[in-house]
Amino acid sequence: MTKRVRLGVNIDHVATIRNARGVSYPDPSRAAIIALEAGADGITAHLREDRRHISDADIANLAAMLRERGRPLNLEMAVTSEMLEIALKHRPLAVCLVPERREERTTEGGLDVAGGHNWIAPFVAKLRDNGSRVSLFIGADPLQIEAASRTGAEVVELHTGAYCDAARDGHEDKAAAILEALKAGARQAASLGLEVHAGHGIDYETVEPIAAIPEVAELNIGHFLIGEAIFTGLAQAVGEMRRRIDAGRAGA
Numbered sequence: 435m436t437k438r439v440r441l442g443v444n445i446d447h448v449a450t451i452r453n454a455r456g457v458s459y460p461d462p463s464r465a466a467i468i469a470l471e472a473g474a475d476g477i478t479a480h481l482r483e484d485r486r487h488i489s490d491a492d493i494a495n496l497a498a499m500l501r502e503r504g505r506p507l508n509l510e511m512a513v514t515s516e517m518l519e520i521a522l523k524h525r526p527l528a529v530c531l532v533p534e535r536r537e538e539r540t541t542e543g544g545l546d547v548a549g550g551h552n553w554i555a556p557f558v559a560k561l562r563d564n565g566s567r568v569s570l571f572i573g574a575d576p577l578q579i580e581a582a583s584r585t586g587a588e589v590v591e592l593h594t595g596a597y598c599d600a601a602r603d604g605h606e607d608k609a610a611a612i613l614e615a616l617k618a619g620a621r622q623a624a625s626l627g628l629e630v631h632a633g634h635g636i637d638y639e640t641v642e643p644i645a646a647i648p649e650v651a652e653l654n655i656g657h658f659l660i661g662e663a664i665f666t667g668l669a670q671a672v673g674e675m676r677r678r679i680d681a682g683r684a685g686a
């Protein structure tokens with residue numbers, strides 16, 4: 435079992451608030467520094483094709499700032515040649531390939547690696563050759579996990595959105611069934627030599643059962659933390675999430 439679960443804080447929605455006014459504040463890099471000081475291990479940012487939150491300049495600033503501090507940037511991006519060029523230029527420590535549709539509010543499902551193997555594998559190879567660790571954001575589906583292991587990616591990030599929605603809506607049986615699928619997916623991925631991450635929709639209530647999955651090495655959490663920061667401050671929100679991750683892992 436990985437003893438300590440790393441926490442990647444996704445700061446996209448600091449940029450969402452900034453962009454609502456078209457001004458220069460709040461600054462995602464400032465949020466990143468506070469998150470790191472409060473217990474985050476790394477920073478995650480999704481450069482979407484429509485640039486609705488994080489901008490190209492944010493990625494340049496975050497990459498430089500994190501490199502200087504020796505901390506990882508996890509760049510989430512669609513599998514497109516435009517994004518590949520940007521990732522090759524900034525060489526983030528980690529890249530997470532995600533599906534992207536312009537009309538979605540957030541990343542709604544996992545990548546179809548089984549159907550898109552021939553298209554995804556060359557992206558993985560180019561990113562790895564450039565020095566980034568590549569992760570594929572997928573559902574906990576045996577076919578997708580098996581396909582991911584054949585792309586050359588070192589990591590899979592399992593989509594926890596459906597579990598978190600079911601748990602929050604009080605659908606206990608549904609949540610329990612999805613959690614079992616996540617556990618089985620994590621076991622399968624680890625047995626294929628993949629590092630296992632998890633993310634999407636995680637809050638204070640759902641983080642402990644996910645952190646308790648023994649194969650999970652990293653969680654990426656954004657929207658809830660930035661929302662919570664409005665009430666308690668970002669440092670307090672990150673610190674409390676860190677505490678709950680450790681409690682979840684300790685109880686595993």
Ligand code: PXP
Binds near residue numbers: 444571
């Ligand atoms: N992991 C991935 C791959 C994502 O796309 C996102 C959302 O950008 C997250 C984690 C974080 O999800 P949330 O903002 O719901 O915590």
